[in-house]
Amino acid sequence: MAFMNHKKAERWMSRAMDGELSPRRAARLDAYLKAHPHVAEQRDAWKQSGDLLRAHCAATPAQTPEAAWNDVRRAIRVASSDVREKQALNGRMVWASSLAALLLLVAGTWFTLRYIADQGFEAVAEAHRTEVEFVETDLPDAMSMVYEDAETGLTVIWVLVTEEQGHAGS
Amino acid sequence: MRGHNIIKMIAIKSHVLVCAFLIWCSAGMASFAQGQTIEMEAMLIHASDRPAALDTRLDKIEFKLRRMFRFEHYGYMGGAKTIVTLPSSTVLALGHGYTLHVQAASSKGRMRAELEWKKGNQSLMKSTLSQSRGVPAILGGPPHEGGTLILVLEFR
Numbered sequence: 001m002a003f004m005n006h007k008k009a010e011r012w013m014s015r016a017m018d019g020e021l022s023p024r025r026a027a028r029l030d031a032y033l034k035a036h037p038h039v040a041e042q043r044d045a046w047k048q049s050g051d052l053l054r055a056h057c058a059a060t061p062a063q064t065p066e067a068a069w070n071d072v073r074r075a076i077r078v079a080s081s082d083v084r085e086k087q088a089l090n091g092r093m094v095w096a097s098s099l100a101a102l103l104l105l106v107a108g109t110w111f112t113l114r115y116i117a118d119q120g121f122e123a124v125a126e127a128h129r130t131e132v133e134f135v136e137t138d139l140p141d142a143m144s145m146v147y148e149d150a151e152t153g154l155t156v157i158w159v160l161v162t163e164e165q166g167h168a169g170s
Numbered sequence: 171m172r173g174h175n176i177i178k179m180i181a182i183k184s185h186v187l188v189c190a191f192l193i194w195c196s197a198g199m200a201s202f203a204q205g206q207t208i209e210m211e212a213m214l215i216h217a218s219d220r221p222a223a224l225d226t227r228l229d230k231i232e233f234k235l236r237r238m239f240r241f242e243h244y245g246y247m248g249g250a251k252t253i254v255t256l257p258s259s260t261v262l263a264l265g266h267g268y269t270l271h272v273q274a275a276s277s278k279g280r281m282r283a284e285l286e287w288k289k290g291n292q293s294l295m296k297s298t299l300s301q302s303r304g305v306p307a308i309l310g311g312p313p314h315e316g317g318t319l320i321l322v323l324e325f326r
Contacts, residue, residue: 130307133298139312144295149238149308156238157297159311 004032006039013043017050020078130155202276202303202325206256209326210272213249214264217241217310218317231306231322238308241318256281268294270321281325285309294319301325 012029015021021029033040132155135144141162148155202208215228217235219242225232227246235244248265257275264270273284280300287295287309294312301307303326310320 130302130305131300133300135295135297137295137311138293142311144311151237152234154234154238154306154308155299156308156310157295157299158309159295161311161313 004028006036009033009036009039010042013039013046015078017043017046020074129153132157135159202256202279202281204256204276206276207253208256208274208281208303209251209253210260210262210274211249211251211324211326212262212264212270213322214247214266214268215320215322216245216247216314216317217320218243218245218315220316235308235320239320244320247319264321268319270323274325283323283325285323287312287321 009029009032012021012025016026016029033043129148132146135146135157137144137159139159139161142159144157144159146155146157213228213231215231215235217239222243222245225244225246228235228244232244235241248263248268250262250264250270252260252262254260254274257273259273260271262270262272267290269288271286271288275282277300280302282298282300284298285296286293289312295309297309299307301323304324306322306324308320308322310318312319
């Protein structure tokens with residue numbers, strides 16, 4: 001019975017007796033009343049009072065314009081109360097997700113800085129560089145060379161054949 | 171309501187930032203380990219000065235090659251892609267009789283590969299190199315039909 005207290009239960013009981021409570025909320029109220037018999041007793045007492053009042057009235061008076069206007073105002077009040085509850089819930093969700101995102105960002109930044117501090121800036125850059133241990137070729141009149149292209153940062157392992165015009169290493 | 175919208179905007183931006191950061195982490199700091207399944211791809215390219223149409227199969231690498239070399243045209247000759255579990259010894263058939271023999275193993279989180287690029291039985295190039303994930307190595311130089319062969323090798 002989360003999010004239900006005595007005051008709320010009283011409000012919902014009142015609406016239920018006026019026939020204004022949605023079926024979903026009515027089900028929740030019933031569950032609450034089962035778990036809280038003293039509140040259920042209060043509801044029964046209200047019902048008895050209502051029955052007594054109705055019994056003493058010979059006939060139901062015709063609805064006056066004032067009563068009709070009160071009904072309209074009550075309907076507006078109930079609808080706006082529902083909207084406010086939904087907005088409050090949305091606001092809490094936005095706050096929670098913002099906080100979670102912020103925590104992730106802080107943790108990520110901390111992890112990166114720690115990683116760079118541990119490894120050193122040069123080591124981080126070095127980790128992405130291709131290292132060449134050796135190169136050899138069986139092509140006749142050829143020599144090999146290894147260089148890193150300054151523009152792309154890619155490592156080139158090139159076999160330079162004597163007849164070649166020398167396109168490499170621009 | 172304005173404050174509510176600002177909070178919403180911050181939340182959305184934070185989520186985008188966090189996603190970008192996580193993608194960057196996974197791409198940049200991923201390392202290789204023994205027993206890990208990896209993808210290796212080799213692409214054989216014919217570079218020459220003879221005019222020819224653009225080859226769309228080289229879209230991802232040609233702009234880099236153009237910045238590195240001074241050839242007029244780059245054409246796709248062949249290639250192979252395979253998935254292996256480290257350590258691994260495999261032969262990639264590149265087409266036109268060219269093969270690439272690869273012995274790959276992880277070493278200190280990087281890929282250490284012993285390569286032999288061959289045409290039939292002739293060894294064009296032997297090399298041992300250590301690469302990071304997603305960083306291609308460019309091998310090349312052997313002459314072929316008035317041009318030069320380039321081999322792009324990448325581990326992912």
